[in-house]
Amino acid sequence: MKKKFGNKDVWIAYGLILPALLVFAIFMFYPFFYTVYLSFFDWNMIKPVKEFIGLANYKALFADPLMPLVIKNTVEYILILLVLNCVAPYVLAFVLSFVIKRGRGFYKGAFFLPSVISLVVGSILYLWVLNPVSGPAAILAEFLGINIPIWSKTQGLVIVVLSIITTWKIFGYNFIVIFGGVSGVPQEIIEAAKIDNVPLYKIFFDIVLPMSSATGVYIFIMTIVQGLQYVFTPVKVVTQGGPDNASSNIIYNIYQEGFVFYHTGYASAMSIVAMVLFIVLLVIEFRYVEKGIYYEN
Template identity: 30%
Template sequence: MGRRPDLEGILLVAPGFGLLLVFVYWPLVYNLWLSLHDWNLVRPQAEFVGLANYQALLQDPLFSQLLRQSLLYMGLAALGNFLLPLGLALLTLQVGGRWAEFYQSLLFAPTVVAVSVAALVWLYLYLPAAGPLAKLAGMVGIEAPNFLSDPRYALLSVSLVANWKFLGFHYLIALAALKSLPREVLEAARVDGAEGWVFLLKVLFPLLGPTLLFLFLSALASGLEYAFVPIDVMTQGGPFGHTSNLLYAVYQEAFRFFRSGVAAAQAALLTLGLGLIILGQLHMMGRKHA
């Protein structure tokens, strides 16, 4: 009888753990195994090559370019899906009334649009010469750049689409967190003379600590994922690979070039990098609250 509560707990946890085992842990283990092999999805047998796939990637200049571009995508995602939603949420609270509800609906609207549809709309907006942005630039007497074919602007243009599409989700999280803060604490801080940047840095941001951490980690971890569909629809990694990133490169290596071992090695390095970033942020947050 003394073991029954433990058995009941195991039975309650078992379904969830089973799903994690099948859909998370086993794919991770299989991906690591595959990264040590040379396989093209066609041959019946995978050839064991050890760390050769990793060595080839680390010596490949294209992989270094993909790494830089991936970090740039993540940095732009931190701006567009962390700082900007937080700032817009703060401004929305200052407006109040029906205008606040209008702005909430307006900012959240892109989130309900399918990513592929949003990418096609922006593909039309970016059209050289005939696109609305090019025509608008011509009206003011300037020449619009080739947003998607010029390496100087292509990555930024694709990232803009991804950030615009998912801005509303992060905005609503920030807005809900701000609305849930205890009013008495905020009013007491203002009575004590906390205003402007002092109020934000010393009162508001510490109270929002867990939410800010979630938003920041979500923006970083999802930055490459958010850009995947816009890249595939708008540029397919071009021009000359300047809009690709590690996540899209994994897809290309596996399902276009059929180099599954190389794709698995890229996926393993990407997972390791994201894991280290998240662990670093959690460690810093733990030290701050220690």
């Protein structure tokens, strides 16, 4: 399959990768190890002397009463993001591929549109639109006789709304990628199933889902990893983790400890723990996506 081109070509290969590698080395790998290093110290970014405290930060992490709440919130975010950005796009892609005949291009284009807009702008827009007392959404709801709850101060609901704002941005991208996977399922199979009067939902679960699983898993993982990182912006702009940490997740908490309280060592330790969780996901991604796919080569 892949030809070997002789040893001199190996140097060419290295040369091609070098520029990217260099940048990574300076701005990714070095900071990564430096953060690991920092996690064993007590520091606030200013003091000239860092105090070595061994595993104390990690111990404090596990004893921190805030951690269970933060982790619970993180899980909630992940679940909601998955439903909105993994399940919903899937269904939508299915509908667009096999149920609706016309307007595909238009829908694809229109749904993807918000993805190109800054999330800061999006957060501010939604702050205005979703003002529970005097925003456009509230006024519309009043016509229908509903009172919008004050979501920015309601536990649980605040996570939902912040997830919705994040969804606004990432739905389009996820949808397009899944659409690619779904539309790769051969039309003939679908047509055959329809002729056999197989109900729509069965077609979805038994045919489409398995055949596009590689894409599905990819988006699943990306939604968790990137979704959490994207959510950071609305949390920072709209609630700053409030009310009473109800909207803070592990990423935001790391930011708060590191850049608001300046507990540099503690924040670093928390980063490592978050990183470990992500690595687990990474291993899954590599197993399923890289191995279980079919390429032309």
